[in-house]
Amino acid sequence: MASCADILRSEFPDLDGELFAYVTGILHGSGADFESVDELEEAVGELLREVSQDTKDDGAIREICQRLFNTLQLDEGQAQRCSQVLLDAPIQLSQITDGYGDTSADLLPGLLLKRGQTSSQAFGGFAEDALFFKLCSVSQMVNAKKLEKAEARLKAKQDKRLERDSLKSSGPVVLEEASASQASSKKETRMESSGKNKSYDVRIENFDVSFGERVLLTGADLNLAFGRRYGLVGRNGLGKTTLLKMIASQSLRIPSHISILHVEQEVAGDETPALQSVLECDTTRESLLREERDLTAKISSGRGEGTEGARLSEIYAKLEEIEADKAPARASVILAGLGFNTKMQQQTTKEFSGGWRMRLALARALFARPDLLLLDEPTNMLDVRAILWLESYLQTWQSTILVVSHDRNFLNAVATDIIHLHSQRLDMYRGDFENFMKIKEERLKNQQREYEAQQQYREHIQVFIDRFRYNANRASQVQSKLKLLEKLPVLKPVDKESEVIIRFPDGFEKFSPPILQLDEVGENGAGKSTMLKILMGELAPVRGIRHAHRNLKIGYFSQHHVDQLDLNISAVELLARKFPGKTEEEYRHQLGSYGISGELAVRPVASLSGGQKSRVAFAQMTMPCPNFYILDEPTNHLDMETIEALAKALNKFRGGVILVSHDERFIRLVCQELWVCENATVTRIEGGFDQYRDILKEQFRKEGFL
Structure with missing residues (x-):
């Protein structure tokens, strides 16, 4: 050889x-x-x-x-x-x-x-x-x-x-830690120490954020005007979630009088009813009510000292001022909007699943009304009905919101400004997401035009210099041109983000119908998860039949698959264990089809972002080349570019697809039929998503939400 x-x-x-x-x-x-x-x-x-x-x-x-x-x-x-x-x-x-x-x-x-x-x-x-x-x-x-x-x-x-x-x-992976540093400002320090800073605007200037050895932001500025709603967008893995955590932990300087609430973790399960769990977020109200109960008990038992009556009057005045009597109704409206019916509002928090406890965490944040509300992919935990309600609710929000979201429709409905994280910096844009896309594209075109014009000008000057470099009569002119070149600002060509490409292997072969059929299937639970399990054959129907073609090979994706990935090994090792017998090059090629390439493929899965973990799960699901996909909330944690690429890949795929999603744009891009699963039934909506939106809005009006 x-x-x-x-x-x-x-x-x-x-x-x-x-x-x-x-x-x-x-x-x-x-x-x-x-x-x-x-x-x-x-x-x-x-x-x-x-x-x-x-x-x-x-x-x-x-x-x-x-x-x-x-x-x-x-x-x-x-x-x-x-x-x-x-x-x-x-x-x-x-x-x-x-x-x-x-x-x-x-x-x-x-x-x-x-x-x-x-x-x-x-x-x-x-x-x-x-x-x-x-x-x-x-x-x-x-x-x-x-x-x-x-x-x-x-x-x-x-x-x-x-x-x-x-x-x-060494066993389990020890995750790298995020860190932030910020240049100090003597003026801000003086104002903070003197108590003169009464503004609720947030100005974080000249700061860096890192995750382990990776620099996520350098020399960045973040200015949030009070009362505006900011959407934070950018590719997976660039540091959006890390930035929210640095703000919430006050690793970046925020004036102490500004209250911050970051919806990050689900509510702990205990004996507290859901409604009471939300009410407890108003610590001022809870403290006043507790003191009122103690004073009333002292007076009733004759243990009072004579001053209780005056203090009770103060408490009642304060409770009236904060409209404490309206708090239960307000909390109930928020819970109902997020999907908790009257019965569920009285259930203890320990009775709810993780997804519903995350909804509870969101409800508590909305009820608490902090000065700065930080939301990280809030639509991931919600169905379409709850998303539409949340859009409407946040449109009247009085304080500041900073939300990370991949849902274009949600950002168009909620955001007054867009912050674009890319190239280790933050760029600000006024308007919703669609306006951001238009302005960004125009900025890039202008930047490229300026760069090309300067390059031509530089070349023109350089031609003169090269021509007369050794001409003694032109020496002064050559020197002048050289100085002119030195003074020109250094412009860079447009640094376009690489296109995201997803390719589903085509295991399609023409089948004679029916490919997958359910007849007279009786209720065996309540909801789409039960239906999916019956479709996949994991759950037997109470009555009726499930028929599947003998050559049908189903690929199933759910967010649980992402949670179940082995975090201690790399993506390459994960595929090698799941599908042994192939070369490393084949595993890398498979991962590369979903954007996990280079060093990302050999890093521990634990160090990947949520969106990158989802891509690894896609690579794992498609490795056997299924001819029919059942996808349960596949867009959760994916950035917008990857969602667009996923939609294109599904449209090119010649096999069958059943998609469960709350992402309106994604549904419109991919789906030819819309089925709604609720009240233990599945109903086809002939008018598609537009008709479904109208149905939900009508329900909101009847329930008094709109």
């Missing part, structure tokens, strides 16, 4: 000796550390593209890298044996350095570095140790910069491997 050197000589006959030595040095020096063709291509692919002088496209370069990777994998043992030769006699440092400059910089690929050892470490103690050399000639030496890059690349890969090995052996 051809060696790596043979492949390079064959594919790149014009490759000069120095570059040939450099590439072969990387391949043979780091071959054992390349865990995939992606890593090998990252190391040498760009260089090979340059030397090919456009004679080979990306596909051809990829194929060559694959051949090189296969050669290294198959011949690793031999490569290790041939990679070092002990010279017959020790070589003195003075003999090596003569004529070749700095030893540590010029001997690649001559110097063999043991795993985890740099060239500088290898030369430590040189006077007493023999050196190990690869069989190579002096003409194959490369320069210091290339040595440093090669060593750094090799060291990084070795460190990654050691880190993963240590994680495997």
Whole structure:
């Protein structure tokens, strides 16, 4: 079989000796550390593209890298044996350095570095140790910069491997922690300490946010005007949730008089009724009522001191001022809007599932009315009816809201401003989401036009400089042009976010109907989850029949699958355990189809964002190539670009799809029929989502919500 050197000589006959030595040095020096063709291509692919002088496209370069990777994998043992030769006699440092400059910089690929050892470490103690050399000639030496890059690349890969090995052996993954730093402002500090700052606007300037070693925001500014509703948008994994947590924990400076409430965790289950759990959020009201009960008891028992009557009068006046008597009705309206009927409002919190306890947490936050309300994907826990109610309720919100959401319709209904997190910064836009999209696109076009115009201007000046550079009569003009170039601001081309692409493997084959059929199925629970389980054959109907085609292969997705992923291993390892017998390249390709590529594929799943975990679950679900998908709330935690890509993938998929979703836009993009599951029945809505919206609004009007 051809060696790596043979492949390079064959594919790149014009490759000069120095570059040939450099590439072969990387391949043979780091071959054992390349865990995939992606890593090998990252190391040498760009260089090979340059030397090919456009004679080979990306596909051809990829194929060559694959051949090189296969050669290294198959011949690793031999490569290790041939990679070092002990010279017959020790070589003195003075003999090596003569004529070749700095030893540590010029001997690649001559110097063999043991795993985890740099060239500088290898030369430590040189006077007493023999050196190990690869069989190579002096003409194959490369320069210091290339040595440093090669060593750094090799060291990084070795460190990654050691880190993963240590994680495997140390049990559960210890998650990285988020941190924030902020430049101090003497003016703000003085105002805060003096108590003169009475504004409820939030101004956080010049701050950084990191998650472990990853920088999420740098030199960012966040200005929230009191009474406005801000939607925070951006790709998965960029730090939206982390930013909310930094604000809520006051790791970023917020004036102490501003109350903050972050809806993050579900309500703890105990004996407290749901309605009372909400009422308890008003601590002022609860304290006054408690004191009233104590004073009344003292007076009734004759244990009073004579001052109780006056204090009771004060308490009653305060209770009337805060409209304490209206609190139960207000709390009940909020709970009803979020789906709690009268009976459920009296149930204890421990009787509810996690999803309903999250609704309770949202109800408590709405009832408490903080100065700054932080919401992270609030629509994930709600059905369409509750989402429409929440949209209406938040439109009259009096204080400030900062909400992370992927639901375009929700943001269009609620947000007065959009904050775009990208490229480690925050950009502010006035208006709803649709307005943000229009303005952003126009900004990008203007930025690109300005950049291209400046480039043309620079080229025009440079032509003059190049033409008259050595003309003594034009020397002053050339100097003037050079200074002009130096003063021009540095404009950058548009940094467009990469397009998200999702591809569902097509396991479709034409079936004779019926493919999947339910007849006269009786109630076996109440709701869509029961229906899905019957469709998949996991639950037997009380009566009636379920018929499925013998070749039907169902792929099922739910958020529970995301919760059940093994967090201690990487996405690649997860697929390898679930579907053994394939190459790492195949697992990486599968994950790459859902945006989990590069180092994301080998990081512990625990360190991924919610949206990235969902993508891993998609990759796992589609690995067996199902021909029928049942998707239960697939858009939860996904960013908007991924939702759009998911819709396109489903529309291209030629098999069957049953989708459970509360995302109005996603439903409109994908679904051809709309079924509503409630009151233990399934009803087809002939007019689609528009008719369903009208039905819900009519219900709201009858119930007094609108």
